[in-house]
Amino acid sequence: MLVVVLLLALTVSSADAQRRRRRAIATSSGPTYGAHLGYNFDVDKLLLGAQLAWPMTPDLALYPTFDYYFVSPGSFWALNVDLKFRPPRVTARGTWAGD
Numbered sequence: 001m002l003v004v005v006l007l008l009a010l011t012v013s014s015a016d017a018q019r020r021r022r023r024a025i026a027t028s029s030g031p032t033y034g035a036h037l038g039y040n041f042d043v044d045k046l047l048l049g050a051q052l053a054w055p056m057t058p059d060l061a062l063y064p065t066f067d068y069y070f071v072s073p074g075s076f077w078a079l080n081v082d083l084k085f086r087p088p089r090v091t092a093r094g095t096w097a098g099d
Contacts, residue, residue: 030054038067043076045069059086 031054038047049067056062061084069076 036065040069043069043071045071045076053084059088060084 031052033050033052036049036051038049039045040047047067047069049065051063051065054062054064063082063084065080065082067078067080069078
């Protein structure tokens with residue numbers, strides 16, 4: 001009986017944490033941004049870039065990035081726009097995890 005109660009407590013705790021995480025994403029104050037440094041092996045050059053994460057729903061976020069490659073002579077840059085989707089998970093009982 002103790003094992004069953006413990007398992008139920010752990011299951012409820014993790015589901016509650018997932019709901020809090022999704023609420024935090026949905027109620028975030030807006031987009032976040034940052035910089036990144038990388039290396040492109042196709043052109044053998046260093047790159048410096050910027051990225052933005054803009055949550056639109058708890059499960060979907062817009063993720064545009066800009067990269068500038070340090071090539072000589074001239075310039076080489078790239079712009080990319082992605083959508084990040086967090087699909088619901090299937091639990092061990094075969095049900096969908098989510099809100």
